[in-house]
Amino acid sequence: MGSAPADTDRPAHRDGNVLRWLGAYTSSMIGDNVYYLALSWAAVQAGTPSQAGLVMAVSAVPRALLMLGGGVVADRFGPRKVVIGSDAVRCAAVLAVAALLFATDPGLWPLALLAVVFGTVDAVFMPAVGALPARVTGHGQLARVQGMRSLAIRFANVVGAPLGGLAVALGGSATAFGLAGLLIAVSVPLLISVRMRELPADDKTAERTAWRDLRDGLGYIRRHRVLAPLIAAIALGDFGFVGPLNVGLTLLTDQRGWGAAGMGWVVAGFGTGAGAAALLLTVRGHVPHAGRVAGVAILGGSVAIGALAYAPSVAAAVGVALLVGLLAGLSGALCGALLQTHADPAYLGRVTAVAGLASLGLAPLSMPVAAAAIGWWGTGPVFVASAAVCGLGGVLALCVRDLRRAELPR
Known part of the structure; x- marks a missing residue:
């Protein structure tokens, strides 16, 4: 494994240890994007549209149900081991389905099984990934690392879909699954080479049950003066954000007659703003008054x-989306860095799991709600209501003194 990284002020973007971790994370995320495109294409080819939709959605169930347990696993066994093991399992499962599709036409069942396996592994993978940055660099570099991580996600989103589409065009779903498996496989040796700060061994871990560890983690979060309101603010922000920027945006562009091209420009504006925020944090590295800035950015x-629903033209909507992406990207990265720096490392997996469950478990529920509400009341009132829910997260961040005064270490 090598020696643990020193807690120095070396800029993360010049730290080979951090860059190896970032390379592993980027490769894994690109593989994920290729995988989801391959799964969608294969499911559409093998079944009806409704069956394909069910296959795409089935992975969300084990991920949501097991996420908190995944946080316990990450804290018990260490995030490094969990991430390496998770990527190895995901790689093997995807390559197995690729080989099966090369050999025969098995129908939907292996795709559904793969989706369940992926969702189950994601339940332990995501908390462990969230707990890794604090182990690979000093606390003073965590804001910069969050910016680098956001850039990696944006890059993976831009590159992954075209790569998956090219693989499907050249060799069908089997080739795309094979490419996804290879990309995920690249992350394993890179992660093995990353030096990580390990926690002192806890002799009482074996005596405690996993249920006791989960209860201890939830109690720790509930009592924490920064983490508890911070996770609540993240949940409110995501719940008000996901509906309008997913289902709502599609319905808005359809009602305005902007077409697919117009929607593409609006989405590009959002992505550009989020990428700019990530780049700003990567270059700057430290943001003073982080809690206050995060609250203002959420607001x-x-x-x-709310203003997006009243944009009079595509150009205006793109400008508003650029601002949404910039502020959402800034608040998201700052909230992530605050979670990393204020959580006791021994609880970081469970803290990340609770925050992830709020984003991945609760926030997607807003999409069908937003779609139904738009059908009843129209886009304007629903966007404003969603904005109000999102804004409550900012109000909470600014009203809770300990969170408002929370700082990132230099």
Whole structure:
């Protein structure tokens, strides 16, 4: 494994240890994007549209149900081991389905099984990934690392879909699954080479049950003066953000007659703003008054979300989306860095799991709600209501003194 990384002020973007971790994370995320495109294409080819939709959605169930347990696993066994093991399992499962599709036409069942396996592994993978940055660099570099991580996600989103589409065009779903498996496989040796700060061994771990560890983690979060309101603010922000920027945006562009091209420009504006925020954090590395800035950014982003429904043209909508992406990207990265720096490392997996469950478990519920509400009341009132929910997260961040005064270490 090598020696643990020193807690120095070396800029993360010049730290080979951090760059190896970032390379592993980027390769894994690109593989994920290729995998989801391959799964979608294969499911559509093998079944009806409704069956394909069920296959795509089935992975969300074990991920949501097992996420908190995944946080316990990450804290018990260490995030490094869990991430390496998770990527190895995901790689093997995807390559097995690729080989099966090369050999025969098995129908939907292996795709559904793969989706369940992926969702189950994601339940332990995601908390462990969230707990890794604090182990690979010093606390003073965590804001920069969150910016680098956001850039990696944006890059993976831009590159992954075209790569998957090219693989499907050249060799069908089997080739795309094979490419996804290879990309995920690249992350394993890179992660093995990363030096990580390990926690002192806890002799009482074996005596405690996993249920006791989960209860201890939830109690730790509930009592924490920064983490408890921070996770609540993240949940409110995501719940008000996901509906309008997914289902709502599609319905808005359809009602305005902007077409697919117009929607593409609006989405590109959002992505550009989020990428700019990530780049800013990567270059700057430290943001003073992080808690206050995060609260103001959530509030500003919520106002922009409400304004998006009243944009008179595509150009205006792109400008508003650019602002939404910039503020949402800034608040998201700052909230992530605050979670990393204020959580006791021994609880970081469970803290990340609770925050992830709020984003991945609760926030997607807003999409069908937003779609139904738009059908009843129209886009304007629903966007404004969603913005109000999102804004409550900013209000909470600014009203809770300990969170408002929370700082990132230099």
